[in-house]
Amino acid sequence: xxxxxxxxxxxxxxxxxxxxxxxxxxxxxxxxxxxxxxxxxxxxxxxxxxxxxxxxxxxxxxxxxxxxxxxxxxxxxxxxxxxxxxxxxxxxxxxxxxxxxxxxxxxxxxxxxxxxxxxxxxxxxxxxxxxxxxxxxxxxxxxxxxxxxxxxxxxxxxxxxxxxxxxxxxxxxxxxxxxxxxxxxxxxxxxxxxxxxxxxxxxxxxxxxxxxxxxx
Amino acid sequence: xxxxxxxxxxxxxxxxxxxxxxxxxxxxxxxxxxxxxxxxxxxxxxxxxxxxxxxxxxxxxxxxxxxxxxxxxxxxxxxxxxxxxxxxxxxxxxxxxxxxxxxxxxxxxxxxxxxxxxxxxxxxxxxxxxxxxxxxxxxxxxxxxxxxxxxxxxxxxxxxxxxxxxxxxxxxxxxxxxxxxxxxxxxxxxxxxxxxxxxxxxxxxxxxxxxxxxxxxxxxxxxxxxxxxxxxxxxxxxxxxxxxxxxxxxxxxxxxxxxxxxxxxxxxxxxxxxxxxxxxxxxxxxxxxxxxxxxxxxxxxxxxxxxxxxxxxxxxxxxxxxxxxxxxxxxxxxxxxxxxxxxxxxxxxxxxxxxxxxxxxxxxxxxxxxxxxxxxxxxxxxxxxxxxxxxxxxxxxxxxxxxxxxxxxxxxxxxxxxxxxxxxxxxxxxx
Numbered sequence: 001x002x003x004x005x006x007x008x009x010x011x012x013x014x015x016x017x018x019x020x021x022x023x024x025x026x027x028x029x030x031x032x033x034x035x036x037x038x039x040x041x042x043x044x045x046x047x048x049x050x051x052x053x054x055x056x057x058x059x060x061x062x063x064x065x066x067x068x069x070x071x072x073x074x075x076x077x078x079x080x081x082x083x084x085x086x087x088x089x090x091x092x093x094x095x096x097x098x099x100x101x102x103x104x105x106x107x108x109x110x111x112x113x114x115x116x117x118x119x120x121x122x123x124x125x126x127x128x129x130x131x132x133x134x135x136x137x138x139x140x141x142x143x144x145x146x147x148x149x150x151x152x153x154x155x156x157x158x159x160x161x162x163x164x165x166x167x168x169x170x171x172x173x174x175x176x177x178x179x180x181x182x183x184x185x186x187x188x189x190x191x192x193x194x195x196x197x198x199x200x201x202x203x204x205x206x207x208x209x210x211x212x213x214x215x216x
Numbered sequence: 217x218x219x220x221x222x223x224x225x226x227x228x229x230x231x232x233x234x235x236x237x238x239x240x241x242x243x244x245x246x247x248x249x250x251x252x253x254x255x256x257x258x259x260x261x262x263x264x265x266x267x268x269x270x271x272x273x274x275x276x277x278x279x280x281x282x283x284x285x286x287x288x289x290x291x292x293x294x295x296x297x298x299x300x301x302x303x304x305x306x307x308x309x310x311x312x313x314x315x316x317x318x319x320x321x322x323x324x325x326x327x328x329x330x331x332x333x334x335x336x337x338x339x340x341x342x343x344x345x346x347x348x349x350x351x352x353x354x355x356x357x358x359x360x361x362x363x364x365x366x367x368x369x370x371x372x373x374x375x376x377x378x379x380x381x382x383x384x385x386x387x388x389x390x391x392x393x394x395x396x397x398x399x400x401x402x403x404x405x406x407x408x409x410x411x412x413x414x415x416x417x418x419x420x421x422x423x424x425x426x427x428x429x430x431x432x433x434x435x436x437x438x439x440x441x442x443x444x445x446x447x448x449x450x451x452x453x454x455x456x457x458x459x460x461x462x463x464x465x466x467x468x469x470x471x472x473x474x475x476x477x478x479x480x481x482x483x484x485x486x487x488x489x490x491x492x493x494x495x496x497x498x499x500x501x502x503x504x505x506x507x508x509x510x511x512x513x514x515x516x517x518x519x520x521x522x523x524x525x526x527x528x529x530x531x532x533x534x535x536x537x538x539x540x541x542x543x544x545x546x547x548x549x550x551x552x553x554x555x556x557x558x559x560x561x562x563x564x565x566x567x568x569x570x571x572x573x574x575x576x577x578x579x580x581x582x583x584x585x586x587x588x589x590x591x592x593x594x595x596x597x598x599x600x601x602x603x604x605x606x607x608x609x610x611x612x613x614x615x616x617x618x619x620x621x622x623x624x625x626x627x628x629x630x631x632x633x634x635x636x637x638x639x640x641x642x643x644x645x646x647x
Binding site: 049051053054081084127199201202 | 248320
């Protein structure tokens with residue numbers, strides 16, 4: 001767990017995940033990039049819009065007998081609303097994600113080593129189109145032109161307000177499986193990230209240190 | 217800020233941009249649309265301050281039975297009512313209520329209210345499969361097509377997690393497997409499956425005790441309401457069947473061990489050309505014993521009748537037992553083929569006949585030509601009547617239950633355009 005001091009305010013900044021590249025200083029909200037030898041200050045991160053998510057950085061849970069902690073938050077906005085992407089650090093150091101939208105939670109993992117030829121080109125993406133990925137058949141069910149609202153904590157990619165993303169939701173024949181393709185605005189050559197996971201309940205994750213709400 | 221868990225999160229309060237009234241948002245970040253409680257304006261909640269989209273121009277007003285902001289515990293989860301919507305089927309103008317329930321740890325569910333019947337509904341991700349035109353299967357359960365149409369939004373108040381306004385229309389189809397209902401809403405490219413479960417009135421009243429006076433008065437049968445006469449149908453049938461079998465076996469046993477004992481046989485012929493005779497029989501002994509005797513009249517007729525007024529007279533005491541018997545038999549051919557009506561024989565049980573010396577006096581009438589009346593007086597033979605009576609008795613309860621079960625189903629399907637009980641093509645009742 002590398003830790004250095006914030007170049008702006010001097011506070012101790014700790015990376016819980018070895019995979020994280022960016023973090024927001026908890027004290028002065030400077031947005032820091034984890035360079036090879038020191039942090040680079042990229043400016044101040046704007047406050048995220050408030051929400052009534054039960055999750056927060058520091059909350060923990062258990063998935064498939066492995067415990068995890070929430071270490072970062074990315075908030076995305078699109079034409080008809082918001083969603084959150086929570087970055088998890090599993091106890092064995094592997095990264096995972098908890099996507100949150102409209103009261104539903106999806107635990108998913110970025111798929112590494114997917115051959116680029118099996119992924120569709122951004123210009124080819126259409127709703128209803130069928131894809132074969134990792135021996136599974138998917139149908140494209142949703143396309144969103146989204147933009148980042150900002151981030152908190154640590155994340156493996158840059159997440160600053162205004163950064164655009166083309167987000168594609170896939171549905172497989174097994175309804176509970178969730179999959180998405182994320183194309184970053186700045187990505188070259190149609191590069192995209194593939195995420196695969198499943199719908200899950202917070203109770204099923206045995207989560208602790210969640211936010212508390214008036215009335216509950 | 218990170219990990220600031222000491223303060224409890226409260227609903228965010230805003231002023232309505234149209235009327236200035238206070239409105240609060242509990243599902244901040246999820247809520248896309250807010251309809252102001254005071255002026256019913258539709259507001260866009262995806263901006264830091266809600267923006268006006270549409271003012272309310274209708275004069276229709278609907279009052280939710282469970283007010284916004286009410287908390288209630290259903291199925292072990294504490295929910296808050298944050299939205300209320302009234303939708304109407306375009307074709308039939310049939311309207312129902314939908315309450316959006318929110319729990320920050322669990323998400324959203326819907327409480328549906330239709331003619332006083334309640335169901336709890338939630339979005340599902342699994343895709344049902346079509347087994348035939350009118351049937352779906354999901355998780356091993358078969359769902360029957362119940363209704364299909366266009367749902368129009370008539371009224372919205374409170375928070376919703378999608379963009380909604382009055383007069384929005386959605387294609388909607390319902391399939392039932394009581395207590396469940398599967399509904400699909402949307403278009404071919406964008407659709408949503410919802411699974412709802414029927415909630416008994418008592419459960420809803422318990423969840424919302426302050427409003428329980430208004431809840432639970434329902435009309436007719438709910439689409440996915442469980443038929444109370446359905447569940448033990450199998451056991452009931454087999455119990456009845458076994459009882460009938462046991463009775464039949466017992467009856468057979470009695471017939472074998474106590475066969476019919478003929479006391480007296482008589483043959484009465486009509487003299488040539490007569491249609492009416494009065495005859496007195498030879499005397500015979502009725503032994504002491506059970507008290508019941510069987511009297512049977514048998515006459516092979518064709519397209520005619522015979523009637524007997526009978527007196528069984530005790531020669532020692534002068535007591536008489538009087539009764540009538542009649543036989544008739546008709547047959548012929550018509551466009552459907554051969555038909556027949558009636559029977560050659562007729563019998564009855566004469567009860568409490570003490571032993572002694574008896575004779576019969578008959579008053580016979582007929583319209584047949586030269587018929588012969590055969591008379592048989594016997595004991596024990598006719599277990600038939602007792603068996604039929606007993607069978608009827610044990611069948612009474614299952615029969616009544618089956619009638620009630622069917623009546624319940626017909627009431628349920630009366631609200632459906634796809635009822636298996638009515639054939640719409642010919643307008644006849646079809647099963």
